[in-house]
Amino acid sequence: MTGIFQKLIWKEWREQRWKIAYMSFLMLSLAVIGLRTRMLPDIAVLAFDAFFGAFLLPIFVGMGLFASEKSEGTLSMLTSLPIKPWKIFTVKMIHAVVICAIPFAVTLAAVLFLAGDREVDTATIVRAYLICYLFSIVFLSWIVGFGIGQPTEARTALVALAVVLAWSFFAAAEDSFNPSGYLFAIVTPFGFIENIDHPSHRLEVFSSQMGIAIVLLIQASIRFTYMRKEKA
């Protein structure tokens, strides 16, 4: 069993490692070009880079987790292995979380080396990247939660876009009906970013985001189990 488990981890690593290289290259390039040329203030470059990663990374990773197995026809083989589906699901999700972390970590290290305490203090830079990383993880859980049944990567990407659009409309609706409320911050991962200005809600936002992410992942795990039964 341990052998299969290790092979599963190895398989995921082999399949996903180019994504780490790709996203690290993109985020690093944006940060290095922006900070070296100093075309904009450091804070603008960092905000752009971190948001870029926070939005793109989960879509990119989420697309390839389950939909690619389906479209390439390897899901049947994977689910027929003598290992519980929730373990397969967990291995994939741990990989996804790690894949999201590495580009952020690599870029953060480069940013601190190039512009730490130059215009923005180190603590703020670290906090900004950490917040964007948390955002990306919660966004990933939304993509997996709503997109696990999709047959192709393109459709999973569309689900991710639909999620972002739904958040936007939610934000607009709350702004119209209840400008002083913070339901949007509680429900969507934008709460992490809004927390920078309103640290008093930090615990509520963090716990609600984690709660939502866990619920979405549990339901995705259950659906994944049923997918195996359907295959059978």
Place this chain on the structure above:
Amino acid sequence: MNTLKVLLWKEWRQQRWFLLAGVILFWLVPFIGMIVGLYTGEPIDRSLYHMREFVCGLTLSMGGFFAIILAVGIVCNELNSDLSNFWQSRPIGLAQWLLVKYFFGLAVVIISCVLCFFVLQKMFAIAAPSEFYNSDLLVPIYHSFTLLLVYSTAFFIGVLVRQTVNAAVLSVCAGLVIYFLPLVFPPLGFLNVFTILLEGDAYKVKAGIVNLTFIYSMLVGCAGMLFLTFAGMKLNWRIRMEKQLMFWSLGGVVVILLASAGFQLNANLTCEREIPRPQKQQPGEYYVYYNVVMTGKTQGVLAFQGGKETNNKVDERNVRLYRFDLSSQNVFAGPPICTDSYDAREQYIHINALNSPKISDRLYLVDEVYSKITRKRKEVSLSYVLLNPQDKKPMGFKLDLTSKFANVERSSLTACFYKDSIYVLCGPTLVRISLANRDKPEITDIVRSKSEFGQWMFLERYTIAKSTKPLDENNDPLTLRLHQIPGLNDRERLEVTLLLEEQRSWGRSMFTLKDDLLVYFEGETSSLGTWRLSSLNSDQAVFLFIGRLRATPLERFMFLISRPEGQMIIDHDRVWLNGGTNLMVYDIHDPATPRRIGHFATHGQRFFTMVSLPDGKILLGGDKLYIISPPKR
């Protein structure tokens, strides 16, 4: 049933979901937003205005993406399935099949992304005709053609690649190139939709002139893509690339575009010192530095304007004057020297603070009170504030000027200090106030021009450009008509006229004079020109052209000038240009070849005022105070 009907029916069946998604995204959502706005008590014209802005942003950000998804989706779904084999076995020509598919998809794009904008514009024009301008049509006119090219390119790529994800990634690459390559590569600037949308051509649309070069280029591009699509299908061209290679291509395009932009814009100037605002007097207040007046080498007075918000509505506005000393660690020592607040629900106040090194013990203020409802000026007055800390009564007397500026309630007002007098200009009326008695200023002259406009010949450049005679800046002189102020010689008249005129909101243009050199920043082309004074008499000054620096499309996009905060200073052969959200520095050491040597931008902050410090640095005021060192030449 004929073949065309069959094909149309097939396309309808295939594309109706895309149409539904487009209608929901670009029609239904704004419509719901408008209903919500009306429900929350917003007037219908405001609600329509907000929706138009929302649709504008949505189309610009999502329109291209929607066109790519649609084009790739309809092509790949068909060519990548057995359906294509079935249709190829039918007696239907390739051209017919292709054209029906292409134009049906095009119709979906236009109905979704373009038509809604025209409908909203029409509704807005009916609801608020006084606020509707032809320039508001810029987005639907120009961006539609970019959308067509993006759609056509994605359609062609779909035929070549035939794998949905791969085709979509490659189409996004192409879309980035279409949108951004003309921005970073100056020779392709005429294809750049952003600068057309953001500035300049608004004037031309107003004048009924459409940028046909751009439109023709886009249409030629679309026709070329359609032809290539036909050839690709006929000759069975295929691109077989790994998914990873597609993504790396996309990454490469992004990095190349960004690197080109970064190295073209060059370094943002480092802020030497950033000074936060003084402590707020009450919670919930917000403030911006509105005016900075230097009273010594490092001392000066800041005029703050701010307000207090309740439920996102400003109820109260405050004006405060703080004394500052830049040489001190604690820049703002002591409480404000003057505080004034007023009810901002029905009116707002604009303050022009004036000071002369000769009169360092007081600050003169020209106050304008506007009605928030009618947007008309209700009151103009001159007052002063004593700057001596020992004075118990800081606010001095008030001279009412309202009756002098009757019937010009909407014209901009400017004021300047010049040789013991204050000059206030509004519309065609110029008032001179003598400060011979500092405690009791009095009006000495009132000069009325024949008309408000036409001081500057180059304001008539639009008219010249429209006429049959094209503008030849090398030979056409620039003529400034002078204000006929009694008691001043020709040079003094020129200087006062320039001091007053340079503060007026002439579109996004700015100018200033040093000795005989006039520097003129032309807003509609974002170019900096230099002109030499050639002749001067009591009526007019004539300037001859020396040189010009034209901004690249990227510079025009990044350094957009937002008046009325704009301001220009010449100091040691450097021109500092405050564009409201960014500061640009030009070297005019050789006036024939001006060049940009630096810029300073913050993250979303606005700059309202700028003064030159004795040590050559610049003090910039907005949401904070910034001290900027001059860049090296």
